[in-house]
Amino acid sequence: xxxxxxxxxxxxxxxxxxxxxxxxxxxxxxxxxxxxxxxxxxxxxxxxxxxxxxxxxxxxxxxxxxxxxxxxxxxxxxxxxxxxxxxxxxxxxxxxxxxxxxxxxxxxxxxxxxxxxxxxxxxxxxxxxxxxxxxxxxxxxxxxxxxxxxxxxxxxxxxxxxxxxxxxxxxxxxxxxxxxxxxxxx
Amino acid sequence: xxxxxxxxxxxxxxxxxxxxxxxxxxxxxxxxxxxxxxxxxxxxxxxxxxxxxxxxxxxxxxxxxxxxxxxxxxxxxxxxxxxxxxxxxxxxxxxxxxxxxxxxxxxxxxxxxxxxxxxxxxxxxxxxxxxxxxxxxxxxxxxxxxxxxxxxxxxxxxxxxxxxxxxxxxxxxxxxxxxxxxxxxxxxxxxxxxxxxxxxxxxxxxxxxxxxxxxxxxxxxxxxxxxxxxxxxxxxxxxxxxxxxxxxxxxxxxxxxxxxxxxxxxxxxxxxxxxxxxxxxxxxxxxxxxxxxxxx
Numbered sequence: 001x002x003x004x005x006x007x008x009x010x011x012x013x014x015x016x017x018x019x020x021x022x023x024x025x026x027x028x029x030x031x032x033x034x035x036x037x038x039x040x041x042x043x044x045x046x047x048x049x050x051x052x053x054x055x056x057x058x059x060x061x062x063x064x065x066x067x068x069x070x071x072x073x074x075x076x077x078x079x080x081x082x083x084x085x086x087x088x089x090x091x092x093x094x095x096x097x098x099x100x101x102x103x104x105x106x107x108x109x110x111x112x113x114x115x116x117x118x119x120x121x122x123x124x125x126x127x128x129x130x131x132x133x134x135x136x137x138x139x140x141x142x143x144x145x146x147x148x149x150x151x152x153x154x155x156x157x158x159x160x161x162x163x164x165x166x167x168x169x170x171x172x173x174x175x176x177x178x179x180x181x182x183x184x185x186x
Numbered sequence: 187x188x189x190x191x192x193x194x195x196x197x198x199x200x201x202x203x204x205x206x207x208x209x210x211x212x213x214x215x216x217x218x219x220x221x222x223x224x225x226x227x228x229x230x231x232x233x234x235x236x237x238x239x240x241x242x243x244x245x246x247x248x249x250x251x252x253x254x255x256x257x258x259x260x261x262x263x264x265x266x267x268x269x270x271x272x273x274x275x276x277x278x279x280x281x282x283x284x285x286x287x288x289x290x291x292x293x294x295x296x297x298x299x300x301x302x303x304x305x306x307x308x309x310x311x312x313x314x315x316x317x318x319x320x321x322x323x324x325x326x327x328x329x330x331x332x333x334x335x336x337x338x339x340x341x342x343x344x345x346x347x348x349x350x351x352x353x354x355x356x357x358x359x360x361x362x363x364x365x366x367x368x369x370x371x372x373x374x375x376x377x378x379x380x381x382x383x384x385x386x387x388x389x390x391x392x393x394x395x396x397x398x399x400x401x402x403x404x405x406x407x408x409x410x411x412x413x414x415x416x417x418x419x420x421x422x423x424x425x426x427x428x429x430x431x432x433x434x435x436x437x438x439x440x441x442x443x444x445x446x447x448x449x450x451x452x453x454x455x456x457x458x459x460x461x462x463x464x465x466x467x468x469x470x471x472x473x474x475x476x477x478x479x480x481x482x
Contacts, residue, residue: 032280039277127270134278137418142280 019162022155026164029146033167036139037085040170043135044079044088047095047128051076054121058102061112068105071098085139085168092132093172099125136170143167214352214390217383218359248307251299257287257309268315268323272308275328278416279335284308288315294430298330299339306334317433318426325413325423332412338405342398349391349398356390359383403470410475414482424479431472 055069075095082088103122106112113119147166150159215230262269269286276283284298284306292313300306308330310323318326333339414420 036280039280043277123266127274130270130274131277134274137278138280 019158022158023162026146026149026155026159026162029142029149030164030167033139033142033146036135036142037170040085040088040132040135040139043128043131044092047125047132048076048080050121050125050128054102054118054125057115057118057121058106058112061109061115062105065105068098068102072102074098085170086172089136089170090172096129140169140171143169210352210390210393214355214386217386218355220383248299248301248305252287252307252309255289255297255309257289260286260288265315267320268310271320271323271327272331275324275331275416278328279331281306281331281335284331284334286310288312294318294433296326296330298333300334301339302337303334306331308334313433314430317429321417321419321422322426322429324417325419325426328413328416329409329423330413332409332416333405336405336408336412338409342402342405349395353391356387359387406470407475407478410479411482414479420479420482424476427472427476427479 051072055072058065059069072095075091075098079088079091079095082091106118149155150164150166260269265286265288268288272286273283281303284300284303285308287307287309289295289309289311291311293311294314294317296308296310296314298306298308308327310326314326315323410423414423417423
């Protein structure tokens with residue numbers, strides 16, 4: 001074996017080691033993104049589960065506020081059907097808006113406001129929204145780490161071939177973000 | 187310095203300290219064995235035995251600390267805000283939710299313990315919970331969670347073990363040097379080395395304590411920075427620090443052994459005293475912590 005072959009062999013070995021460690025670190029980062037997503041998903045589900053109870057409680061006192069109930073129920077099913085982080089973020093915004101209107105309308109019914117079950121549900125929903133916000137913060141920072149890692153040089157050259165694609169942030173697409181309408185009218 | 191730079195700087199300094207400690211342990215063992223005529227293997231095995239003993243206590247330390255401080259589990263219904271703050275900060279940090287406890291006391295303080303995030307515990311006084319608003323409480327809790335996430339508790343315990351083992355080593359050497367047999371004296375390396383050995387044996391516990399305290403203080407800055415990164419609100423943490431430092435009630439159930447774990451120095455701070463006395467503080471000065479937070 002002459003010197004040239006030796007040098008060539010070392011270079012090939014170095015490249016293989018590089019690809020191996022890059023692949024593993026990308027797999028680890030992607031796993032973290034998946035796990036962070038399940039953190040958001042858990043809170044979104046918890047929120048969806050609280051809604052039917054809330055709607056029934058409010059209906060007990062404010063039977064005729066149909067527009068509000070429809071808006072909330074539609075937003076909830078949109079959330080449950082969402083398949084990607086971006087769609088879920090949009091549905092989440094939609095549900096937040098619908099719930100804001102619901103709670104604003106509830107202001108007109110003092111007996112409802114005094115109902116302990118209603119108050120408890122309101123507190124739990126607020127808490128769940130806080131949890132979604134923090135889970136989103138954690139998820140998005142992991143997505144940023146992963147997306148950066150596959151975009152920098154020299155990783156960018158082979159990341160795609162190794163089967164790694166950019167992950168989506170949990171954020172509504174700017175073009176589709178609708179204004180949140182708090183509607184007090186009947 | 188930005189939050190990220192603070193974190194990176196603190197991590198570097200701590201690794202330096204750790205390396206220094208190991209270097210110190212090896213050097214001292216060697217010097218003691220030369221000066222005292224002991225077999226190097228004998229000295230090192232004593233060091234390892236004390237290490238093992240303390241590692242065993244490492245696993246029972248959590249329960250011990252909770253018992254000493256009279257902490258009780260926090261009921262979610264009664265302390266809804268406190269428990270949900272802990273849950274939410276754990277979500278933001280990507281950690282499993284630690285167990286939450288309270289100490290019934292008008293003093294304002296909090297601490298965290300737990301050798302890794304899976305065994306995390308957060309404790310706060312009832313005084314603190316009622317005095318701070320939600321964003322300030324979030325600042326304090328995120329600081330405590332950062333201790334757990336940065337494996338500070340594990341590091342501090344490790345440092346305490348090393349410090350304790352070194353002190354034990356020095357102690358054995360000191361006792362042994364008064365009662366050496368004739369045959370051992372022939373093997374020892376002369377009186378000068380003996381004096382050096384004695385001197386080192388005397389100051390070792392002191393050095394070990396100083397390094398332990400220095401590591402503890404650096405870690406507090408790191409926890410402040412990490413906490414601010416979680417909440418994105420360093421001002422709320424600075425406010426909490428201001429409120430806590432202005433309150434003068436001392437926490438009765440704190441002890442010198444557990445003082446370094448607390449959020450704020452549970453004993454009245456040695457402010458305005460000489461630099462040497464300040465070296466013995468388990469926490470950095472509050473004014474400096476607030477200054478760094480406001481600058482982020």
